[in-house]
Amino acid sequence: MDKSAQISQLSLKYGFILAAVSVVISLTMHFINPVLVYTNVMASIGIFVVFIALLVVSGINIRKEIGGFWTFGEAFKAFLIISLILAITATLYNFILMKLIDPDLPAKAAAAIEEAQRAMMAKFGLGNDEIDEAMAKAGNMQEKLEPSFKNTFTSFGVSIASYGVISLILAAILKKKPPVTFNTFPTEG
Template identity: 30%
Template sequence: MEVQQPKTGKFSLNYGLILGGISLVFGVLLYTQDLHTSQSPGIMIFGIVIAAIVTFLGIQAFKKANGGYLSLGEALKIGAGVALISAIVAIIYNLVLVNVLDPDAPSKIMDARLGPALESGEITQEQFDQQKEQSINFWWMGYPIILIFNILIGLVLGLISGLILKKAKPAY
């Protein structure tokens, strides 16, 4: 009787939902503290660290369920899958945020991004207004970018975790 190998998709879904849930809670906390439009690098670093931890735990759980064996390809699949699922949760939250909770969020975010350039004189008020308007008109383009960026980060995290945890099955 042959032992059935676990599926990477199951681990990607479970840990992607865990990461998405943590990100959702973090996003709601930022919203309640009126920090959801902040451009702080600390917030981004915190998100990447949490993603790294959850992805590593997902790959480690797969390795354990797979009899202690893990290929680099399996780690990459899980890393990308976790990132994809969590990105979908993040996009849904963003849609709710900008369409229901805070319809002015895109405007506030663009003010935070472009404000320093305006204050330092790098751009004029006219350029500020034009760039802000264009950015808000094409806000929807951020969703595929979020998806692609998350998957790329997931691949990198999967690669790093896979290199750390990799253990090949014996050839016999």
């Protein structure tokens, strides 16, 4: 098997593993507190850090399995395949979660987000009229969370763009060229 095909195969393997981990973490978080990821910045940051770490470990493992060296392009290809699998899985998971598993989630999450935003604005000293005006400008949060075609497509696009940037960064960090070796020839003498 050539190196490119091996990278593709390993990327698919790790992509599906990370997608399964993603769904398990998301379902666990949902059953602990359905609105936690919408209202707790630290939970969102924690999940992000875990996934960056898992992507790095996957990249290092793929690089080891193909011989320990790869170019930026090969690394980027691997991360892009993994990212595409993660984006598709996340989009499908969120659609299924909000349409079938917990159809009330958009309303619950919107209410929790609004409550958290109102509390934060109040801490900054804004009055009720200013808070109401800011909330009106923000728009209907429940409408933004509903799993419509537009929202699902937008979510997928944002995921692909975000993962694309992360893929570029990780490929730049994890590329590794083979060491340069010099052949020395015995001199005749």
